[in-house]
Amino acid sequence: MMKVVAMEVLSLLFVVVAFMYFRTGEAEANTFAINCGANGSVNVEGRRWVGDLAPDSNITVTSGIVAYDSNFIGDSTYAPLYSTARIFTDTLNYTFKGAQGNSFVRLHFDPISFLNYNLNNSLFSIVANGLKLVSRFNVHGEILLKSTYLQKSGGNSSSFVLIKEYFLNVDIDILVLEFIPDKGSFGFINAIEIAPVVDSMFVNSVNKVGGNGANSSLNLSKRGMETMYRLNVGGSEIKPFEDELWRMWGLDSGYMVTADAGSEIKNSSTITYSSTNESAVAPLLVYETARAMSNTEVLEKRFNMSWKFQVDPEFEYLIRLHFCELEFDKANQRIFRIYINNQTAADNFDVFVQTGGKNRGFYQDYLDVVSPKINTLWIQLGPDTAAGAAGTDALLNGLEIFKLSKNGNLAHIESYGQTKDNKNSESLIIWAGIVAGIASIAILGALLLFIFCFCKRKRNNKLGDAKNSSPGWRPLFLVHSAVKAKGSLGSQNRNGSLSTARVGRIFTLAEIKGATNNFDDSLVIGVGGFGKVFKGEMEDGTLVAIKRANPLSEQGLTEFETEIEMLSRLRHRHLVSMIGFCDEESEMILVYEYMANGTLRSHLFGTDLPPLTWKKRLEVCIGAARGLHYLHTGSEQGIIHRDVKTTNILLDEDFVAKMADFGLSKTGPALEHTHVSTAVKGSFGYLDPEYFRRQQLTEKSDIYSFGVVLFEIVCARAVINPSLPKDQINLAEWAMRWQRQRSLETIIDPQLKGKYCPESVKRFGEIAEKCLADEGKCRPTMGEVLWHLEYVLQIHEAWLLANSGENSSRRQGLEETETEVQEAES
Incomplete structure (x- = not known):
């Protein structure tokens, strides 16, 4: 009896082993692990990788140069696999027999050193059975972008192996991987693996x-x-x-x-x-x-x-x-x-x-x-x-x-570089343009010279009359015409002024003089290149801010016109509103809502005003961020402010923050463009260094400036202070050094000591650090900044709530400064 049972058990084991053997054999028939550029097999993490030169590799290779690097950087476990590669200067084909079905195909790239080939400069395409996987592919560029997942090849953090993985359905018994170098370039591959997967x-x-x-x-x-x-x-x-x-x-x-x-x-x-x-x-x-x-x-x-x-x-x-x-x-x-x-x-x-x-x-x-x-x-x-x-x-x-894939294509062409043919073609186009342009310039030059001489003579004839007349201009008429042509404003009335449907009220000069006591200098609340800003009170008691352009100076004229155009079509709770204008007697005057608490900067340093609490500063940041987010996203192309700073963030009687001064603003790039090419303008200390270098303006330039504002708010000091030691003159550089050490609290405004949540300051510093990234593409959007700031405020409010529950007197002390501010301003 025992012998019969033993025989049945052995028979069952034989069937199970046989079944597992055949299943394994079937899987192995469709499984490939190829070590490119090698003629033997290596074992890595329990897997056998067969060299593409080995006779039992079951693949066919058409061409290529065998490369080897004995100085492998990284974990020695991977050295046998990534020390070899196959370099190709012509089309290279890998043909795999028995790869039918669904499979994961992985391509391994590690730019090793070999002879005069700099693998970081390679440029090539890959096609799998007619499906384009990559086009003009550069391994080093993709590693820098880190757009696909990376595997460290060892303890050295600067050494990575890039693994590109694809899911393919091979409906025939052969899979052909075609590697095609760009003209004048080359490519390489370190390892290839094919792992079959179940249909489900x-x-x-x-x-x-x-x-x-x-x-x-x-x-x-x-x-x-x-x-x-x-x-x-x-x-x-x-x-x-x-x-x-x-x-x-x-x-x-x-x-x-x-x-x-x-x-x-x-x-x-x-x-x-x-x-x-x-x-x-x-x-x-x-x-x-x-x-x-x-x-x-x-x-x-x-x-x-x-x-x-x-x-x-x-x-x-x-x-x-x-x-x-x-x-x-x-x-x-x-x-x-x-x-x-x-x-x-x-x-x-x-x-x-x-x-x-x-x-x-x-x-x-x-x-x-x-x-x-x-x-x-x-x-x-x-x-x-x-x-x-x-x-x-x-x-x-x-x-x-x-x-x-889309239309037989998975490739996305990155701007890693250009081929020689492309460069030559571009050179021909440039030279053709230059030759054609020279003839045009000669003709236009002669025409412009004639016009210039004619206008100069006419101007000299009228110079005496101009000196005896009231100086000024009629720029509002020009602005109205230009804006109307763009469809931004309403129609003109019989006096040539715009209707009040979109722009606002048309003030008489007498009303403006009455509101400002005939432009009394004691009512000046701001001065710029355009002229002065007065605090005014209209007949009905409404307080307004009145900006009067200086007709004797051309500085700020363009900015003034831009502000009219922008404010005529912008309406948001966190943007300063234009009430109306006056253009009588060669004057150019804009009337705004009055912001009772002035500029944000005046509440940070340089005045006797009580300091803002940390909660109030966060609320101001959120308000300004909402205004900028509206600018960036409120229209099809968006608007770039271009002069974000604490003096252009104004506070109303309730300390609601509003963005102001849109004289330098620019409409964002069209859909087919990534930036606006323009002369560099802005305020020193807040200026985006990438914009300064390239003269290419994007909304990320505003993000950089806003990051400087965030550090200015938390540190309460000027962005540029030449009286400080050399390493502290520039606030952005100085604060970033402390932030990278995660020690921003060391340089925080002393007025805030003990009155803030440390975690919220930590998060706040991280936001500012992201805003000041060297490259615009690495900076967040204003919507993302706004989201983070709201989260920081929630953290601080939770901390205030927790502290008030533990000690009501401590809670009272934390909010004491905020009460002082409100009482002082009232």
């Missing part, structure tokens, strides 16, 4: 963002995808050997808009999949950790966990979110919304309900289309306002973003 890895129908519940077909049988990001949210990095498909899962913290917006949670309990076909979708390690919202009670349902990613415009993106409820064991305990690029992807989302229990992992796919104007993709999770108090939370375990 991606379903064909997914939820379309903004589609009101509609589904969209991916049609993956005829198109490929590129893995843009794969992140283990709230957990540590997952290495390839920890994933059955040898995928790498990076950290999410570097992509969070606010790193502390979500706290990391984990559960050591046994995690399972909600369905059997999800085992290959993600390893269980992804579902064992998560990130949930922080301080949900304090933030009153207005706060989201946000991740921001750089993507290529004009492509469709598959966003895969991984969930596993780790804390709650019943429904309605965690209900939230999912937003993708500011559109609701899902609401009333309950992970427990979706999975049917606790500790059960599952994923949800969404499809989004990125427009040509956008190169970022936002993913936000936040509380559903319809949920109860117990459900104001959100959770995410993992995140993947895939770019779908």
